[in-house]
Structures are given as structure tokens and as C-alpha cells.
Amino acid sequence: MLLDTFGRQAVDLRVSLTDRCDLRCTYCMPEQGMTWLAKPTLLTDEEVVRLVRIAVTLLGVREVRFTGGEPLLRPGLVGILTACARLQPRPELSLTTNGIGLARTAAALRGAGLDRVNVSLDTLDPRTFQRLSRRDRHHDVLAGLTAARAAGLSPIKVNTVLMRGINDHEAPDLLAWCLERGYELRFIEQMPLDPQHGWDRSTMVTAAEILDRLSTRFTVTPEPAGRRGSAPAERWIVDGGPARVGVIASVTQPFCRACDRTRLTADGQVRNCLFATGETDLRTALREGGDDPRTDARIAELWRAAMWGKKAGGGIGDPDFHQPERPMSAIGG
Incomplete structure (x- = not known):
């Protein structure tokens, strides 16, 4: 198992497949000037599958979420999903995406074994979308969501980051829109993971503010205690239920005590925390060990350590807190 000294077990693996993205969201990337990971450093499709297999069969991982950057930019994604869906025990397979490529890929992804999907959507206004993402692709995201539902991916979760003075007034509209279509909306506090290191806590829309905005139109009450488990989102019952809305308060109400995640970057580095400042290199051990049957056991030991x-x-908030050098786009959510 993947245990730490605080008794937590990591059973949820986040795998970044690329650091590249076809959007340039203001809270995630600069408009230009990003330095991408060199192709030779990236894990091959076979290496990704092998590390996932080690995690599932030797280390007790039960859920694998593929992230980016934008994971739909990975040419071998369908093959990776197909191979991971054949593992025993079979892990739950999910994907976090900006949704732009879902309209053309959702059916194939579902056929390959993808169980569910999270799609980022910060606004219902195409002009605000262009302002936030620096791309005119709002219609593609909406089409992707529709395609995901048609393909049978479930649940479909919508991830929203509110920016003060830009889209924070849309919180009730976004919730109403998602409820009407059967999507599960989750608001996420903006985190200090931008490459510019320009995050300012005073400009972040907090969980309390999000709930205040929702309360102008809906009655939201917390779920009964004990139902959250290790989920990052605290869920709230909307208008008496059964509908729910989630709020991920990573900054103002950290949920680290119940964290069950381990992360693998696109270049084969293990990160034990989203905000970790150090990494463990699995790629070198994998490539140097080759097909030697002892290599998998060696990698498992490195991962456990x-x-x-x-x-x-x-x-976050500690006097000695330092933002990781890698931005979110290179870590994987």
C-alpha cells in the first residue's frame, strides 16, 4: 500500500499525460512564453500503462484519473484507457478535461473504458469565456458536454473557478444550468499554482463567498456529516435535494487530513502532494531497469518511499509556504 506517516493511504492516482493545453486560462497559464516538457522526457504510452499497472496491482490504487495540461491532446489516450481497463483488479477510470475535444472523442473514450469525466467550464457567456481562456472555444466545450452525456459517461462533473469581478456573479446561473442538464457542479477556489506566481489570496473568491452567492437563489444545506470521506469537494444539498453542488475549498478549508491521492507527472515524477516542492523520479528507474522482472518491485519501493x-x-497560509516550481498544468489536477 501507499501509506504515509499520518496513516493515510493513497488509492487515487492522478496521471498527467501532457503539460500542453489548447486554452490559456488566465489563472493557469500566461498567453504566451510557456516552456513545454521536451518530448524525450515524456513517458511513452507503454510506460504510462506500466506505471499504472504497478500502482494498481502492487500498491493498492483503485482509481486512476487522467489529467494534463489537456489530456485529450495525447494521441495515444484511447489505447492507454483500453490497456488500463484490462487491469485486474480493474480501476475506476476518469478524465479531467477542458472539454474542447470531447465532441469528437467521447464515444471512443467510453468504448475504451472511461467511466466518468470532469469538464472545466467557468462561464455561460462566450465573451467572458474568451476573456478568461484567451480562446473562442465556448461552443466546443458545450458540445463536448453534450457528447459526454450521449456517450453514457456518468457522472459528468463541471469544474468552475470563479474570478472576482469577472465571472463570480454567475454562480447561481451556472448551478441552475447544470441542474437542468443533470451535471454535477463543483466550484474550486483558485489556488497558487500559476506559472507566473502571481496568485493573490485577496482576489480569490472563497468558499464562503460562493455559498453566499448561491444562497441568493437557492437554499443550500450541508450534507450530513461523514458522507464526504476523502472527496475534495464538500457537497451541499440544493433546495432540499436530491440535487447537490460541491465546493472545493483548497485554500480556506484544506482537506489534507483525508487526502488519498498520489500524482504522476507526464515526465514520470511522483508527487506526494499537489503543493510538494520535491519529486521522486520513476522514469529513470523504469528505463534503466527495462524488462528485468525486478524493476517493477524496485519502482513500487520508490513509490512507497x-x-x-x-x-x-x-x-498554504504558513509563513514558510513556497509555491511549487511546476504550475498546475505541468503537475496534473
């Missing part, structure tokens, strides 16, 4: 050293929390 990496997770054993996990800190109690991410440390």
Missing part, C-alpha cells in the same frame, strides 16, 4: 514522506498538509 515517496508517499511515506508526505507532509501533513499543503501548507
Whole structure:
């Protein structure tokens, strides 16, 4: 198992397949000037599958979420999903995406074994979308959501980051829109993971503010205690139920005590926390060990050691907190 000194077990693996993206969201990337990971450093499709297999069969991982950057830009995604869906025990397979490519790929992804999908959508206004993402692709995201539902991916979760003075007034409209279509909306506090290191806590829309905005149109009450488990989102019952809305308060109400995640970057580095400042290199061990049957066991030991050293929390707000050098786009959500 992947245990740490605080008794937490990592059973949820986040796998970044690329650091590239076809949007340039203001809270995630600069408009230009990004330095991408060099292709030779990236894990091959076969290496991704092998590391996932080690995690599932040797380390107790039960859920695998593919992220980016934008994972739909990975040419071999369908093959990776197909191979991972054949693992025993079979992990739950999910994807976090900006949704732009879903209209053309959702059916194939579902056929390959994808179970569910999270789609980023910060606004219902195409002009605001262009302002936030620096791309005119709002219609593609909406079409992707429709295609995901038609393909049978379930649940479909919509991830929204509110920006003060830009889209924070849309919170009730976004919730109404998602409820009407059967999507599960989750608001996420903006985190200090931008490459510019320009995050300012005072400009972040907090979980409390999000709930205040929702309360102008809906009655939201917290779910009964004990139902959250290790989920990052605290869920709220909308108008008496059964509908729910989630709020991920990573900054103002960290949920580190129940964290069950381990992360693998596109270049084969294990990160035991989203805000970790250190990494463990699995790619080198994988490539140097080749097909030697002892290599998988060696990698499993490296992975266990990496997770054993996990800190109690991410440390946002601590006097000695330092933002990771890698931005979110290169870590994987």
C-alpha cells in the first residue's frame, strides 16, 4: 500500500499525460512564453500503462484519473484507457478535461473504458469565456458536454473557478444550468499554482463567498456529516435535494487530513502532494531497469518511499509556504 506517516493511504492516482493545453486560462497559464516538457522526457504510452499497472496491482490504487495540461491532446489516450481497463483488479477510470475535444472523442473514450469525466467550464457567456481562456472555444466545450452525456459517461462533473469581478456573479446561473442538464457542479477556489506566481489570496473568491452567492437563489444545506470521506469537494444539498453542488475549498478549508491521492507527472515524477516542492523520479528507474522482472518491485519501493514522506498538509497560509516550481498544468489536477 501507499501509506504515509499520518496513516493515510493513497488509492487515487492522478496521471498527467501532457503539460500542453489548447486554452490559456488566465489563472493557469500566461498567453504566451510557456516552456513545454521536451518530448524525450515524456513517458511513452507503454510506460504510462506500466506505471499504472504497478500502482494498481502492487500498491493498492483503485482509481486512476487522467489529467494534463489537456489530456485529450495525447494521441495515444484511447489505447492507454483500453490497456488500463484490462487491469485486474480493474480501476475506476476518469478524465479531467477542458472539454474542447470531447465532441469528437467521447464515444471512443467510453468504448475504451472511461467511466466518468470532469469538464472545466467557468462561464455561460462566450465573451467572458474568451476573456478568461484567451480562446473562442465556448461552443466546443458545450458540445463536448453534450457528447459526454450521449456517450453514457456518468457522472459528468463541471469544474468552475470563479474570478472576482469577472465571472463570480454567475454562480447561481451556472448551478441552475447544470441542474437542468443533470451535471454535477463543483466550484474550486483558485489556488497558487500559476506559472507566473502571481496568485493573490485577496482576489480569490472563497468558499464562503460562493455559498453566499448561491444562497441568493437557492437554499443550500450541508450534507450530513461523514458522507464526504476523502472527496475534495464538500457537497451541499440544493433546495432540499436530491440535487447537490460541491465546493472545493483548497485554500480556506484544506482537506489534507483525508487526502488519498498520489500524482504522476507526464515526465514520470511522483508527487506526494499537489503543493510538494520535491519529486521522486520513476522514469529513470523504469528505463534503466527495462524488462528485468525486478524493476517493477524496485519502482513500487520508490513509490512507497515517496508517499511515506508526505507532509501533513499543503501548507498554504504558513509563513514558510513556497509555491511549487511546476504550475498546475505541468503537475496534473
